[in-house]
Amino acid sequence: MEYRAGTASELITPTEPLWLAGYLARSEPAKGKISDLHASALALEDSQGQRLIIASIDLIAITKVIADPIYQAVEQQLNLPRERLILAATHTHYGPEFRPDKEVFFRIPREYGGAKITGIAKKISDALTRVILDACENFEPVRLFARITSASFAHNRRRAGVKGGAPSTEDILDRDVPILDVVRADGSRKAIVFGYACHNTTIPPEDCRYCADWAGFAKEQLEESNPGATALFITGCGADQNPEPRGSVELSEQYGPEIASAVQASLTGEGREIRVVGRMRREFGRERIEHRRPRGERSDPSGHDDTSRIYRLVVGGDDAQGAATCFDALHQARIDVG
Ligand SMILES: [Zn+2]
Numbered sequence: 001m002e003y004r005a006g007t008a009s010e011l012i013t014p015t016e017p018l019w020l021a022g023y024l025a026r027s028e029p030a031k032g033k034i035s036d037l038h039a040s041a042l043a044l045e046d047s048q049g050q051r052l053i054i055a056s057i058d059l060i061a062i063t064k065v066i067a068d069p070i071y072q073a074v075e076q077q078l079n080l081p082r083e084r085l086i087l088a089a090t091h092t093h094y095g096p097e098f099r100p101d102k103e104v105f106f107r108i109p110r111e112y113g114g115a116k117i118t119g120i121a122k123k124i125s126d127a128l129t130r131v132i133l134d135a136c137e138n139f140e141p142v143r144l145f146a147r148i149t150s151a152s153f154a155h156n157r158r159r160a161g162v163k164g165g166a167p168s169t170e171d172i173l174d175r176d177v178p179i180l181d182v183v184r185a186d187g188s189r190k191a192i193v194f195g196y197a198c199h200n201t202t203i204p205p206e207d208c209r210y211c212a213d214w215a216g217f218a219k220e221q222l223e224e225s226n227p228g229a230t231a232l233f234i235t236g237c238g239a240d241q242n243p244e245p246r247g248s249v250e251l252s253e254q255y256g257p258e259i260a261s262a263v264q265a266s267l268t269g270e271g272r273e274i275r276v277v278g279r280m281r282r283e284f285g286r287e288r289i290e291h292r293r294p295r296g297e298r299s300d301p302s303g304h305d306d307t308s309r310i311y312r313l314v315v316g317g318d319d320a321q322g323a324a325t326c327f328d329a330l331h332q333a334r335i336d337v338g
Pocket residue numbers: 091093199200201
């Protein structure tokens with residue numbers, strides 16, 4: 001099987017002061033930026049004309065409100081069904097908040113909520129749609145390689161020892177950095193997709209500046225080291241992992257190059273290289289997931305305390321005991337090795 005790939009990227013750093021996503025501790029809107037935020041897309045097409053699109057954005061999450069208009073536009077304009085499109089967020093905690101339920105959760109002042117939040121969601125959807133359509137306009141022949149490396153700054157945040165500076169050797173960790181390496185006929189890089197199961201939460205919440213955190217610094221370094229390449233980051237299942245130690249811009253600027261250098265070493269021949277030559281397959285489904293209030297958290301059987309109220313808003317449940325059910329989207333894409 002042979003492949004073609006197209007890429008596109010767009011700057012999405014807001015030019016106005018918006019409320020930042022990710023922390024309750026914020027007391028003011030964004031004041032300037034530490035680094036830029038981007039929306040990027042990689043479109044892949046095999047020699048049978050099958051397409052798979054991966055799009056990633058420097059934001060805390062992709063929600064249904066963001067995703068649905070993109071799926072509709074892609075279906076209408078590219079005739080691609082939903083299962084052919086993977087949307088990912090880098091999970092930076094230093095991008096604009098666009099989720100209406102977080103107005104209560106993060107106590108966002110009225111002037112930064114409401115219509116403003118709805119407007120941000122629309123801009124995000126539009127930017128992602130544009131990069132996806134643009135990526136399908138510059139296809140060129142490529143070879144695909146699967147690689148894997150690791151980075152050491154992710155720690156299990158559920159252990160008290162991490163915060164005290166003494167992580168346990170018994171902590172469960174996932175430090176794999178999977179890579180999809182997209183190489184042009186002349187050997188230069190068209191795209192580098194890499195992942196790490198870790199929050200982008202290195203900078204203190206009180207620092208209200210836009211930033212893509214370590215994933216952004218890593219993408220920047222990879223694009224500088226590989227002229228003409230688009231770097232895309234996909235967060236793995238990293239809810240339990242934080243960068244540690246954390247709490248400064250300097251640490252963020254240290255973790256970015258750490259993971260980028262590991263990826264770069266892997267691109268240039270360190271470790272295992274698997275040439276991908278198989279067909280592209282994808283699955284999309286919605287899975288029923290039971291949510292339960294974490295053990296030890298305050299519980300008010302009347303359901304009138306703040307935690308219960310926020311819990312119901314976030315997971316959509318109405319069980320005062322703290323249990324709820326929702327349907328989460330599950331999306332898997334696989335390109336066979338051979
Ligand atoms: Zn997070």
